[in-house]
Amino acid sequence: MNEPPVEWRFDDYTPTPRILPPRRASWRRARSALAIVAIVGLAALSAYLWSVNGTWVRQNETLRESASSLGAQLAQASADALAAQSELDDATARIRSLVNDEAQAGDKALVLTDVGAKLVECADARAQHIRYLNSASRYTAASLTANEAAVNEFCTSVIAAYVDAVAST
């Protein structure tokens, strides 16, 4: 069985006008407000950063000047310390040298003192020998000769030691 054809009717079709809903209009206004707030906020942030940057720059310059000044002072102090160290080294070397000179003089004084004591012994021995000679009749010629030789040998060695000691001073 055949169905009857559909009857299309167009005459009662009336297109509905495209009207934005109220929600979308308010969103646009909000977006504009947000943009303005963002502009103002970022501008404020920029101003703040600019101000902070200036503060940091000024502080940095102050610190640099201070550090440079302290560095110069430290360098001067270090140079002064080096100069003082050099003077101390010189003074120490001088002290070492003087102490050594004094010690060497002490060594020589000890030697000269000993040699001097031996020279006195030599003189005493010669004086004693002269006394023997003055009483020659009491001694044998051989003993007198032997004593003279011993005294001469002793005195010769002492005089040689004296000459050496004097030569080394």
Place this chain on the structure above:
Amino acid sequence: MRYPAFAVACATSLMLAGCALPVAPAPLPSTFISAAPTPATAGLIDGFSPVERIALRVRGRTCAAYVNGTAWMLDATHAVTNRHVVEGASAITLTGYDGTEYTAGTVRLSTRADLALVTVNEAFPEVATVAVSEPSIGDTLTFAGYPGGSELTTRSGPFVSVAEDTVGSSADTVYAIEAESHPGNSGSPVVNADGAVTGVLYASNNENYTLAVSQPTLERFIAQPGETEPNRTACG
């Protein structure tokens, strides 16, 4: 563009922000201090090191010769030196680093090692610290003394070995140090890095090796005065 107002806002904001972005400061200099070497004053009080301040020059006379050597202050009135420096010697005089002279009194000679203890007539202002342990091989050891009886001299060198005493007659081992010393250095204090006396110099080959009485032998000498004998100075 669908949102021109927003884009303009962003661009403006970025422009403003860009103008105000902090600029990085110039690089800091590597140092604010002008190049100037620092004076090396470590350990120096008046130009003399601690080991130099305890070292004394020894002068004496034996029956056969005049002797020179080195000693160091164990305490205010006792100096340690080598037995061979003062054995048989009289008229012993000790001179400090500053030239002050001290006269020796009694002398005790070790019967075990080349060591002697000399009593001085008045208190000495500097006193040594004796090490409580032995040095390790490779440690740098320092000694101060009067080589040839001349100026106070300090030398350092590595501790190279523990050796038999082939120079003297000690039953104890001794330290070999790679450093030059000469007659007159005998009795010099040998100190470790801390400045504590860890040996007593007593021999060398006059070139690059020095021998020292060891720390245990020194410690025993100090602790056991019974292992000593008096110094006989009478000449026959």
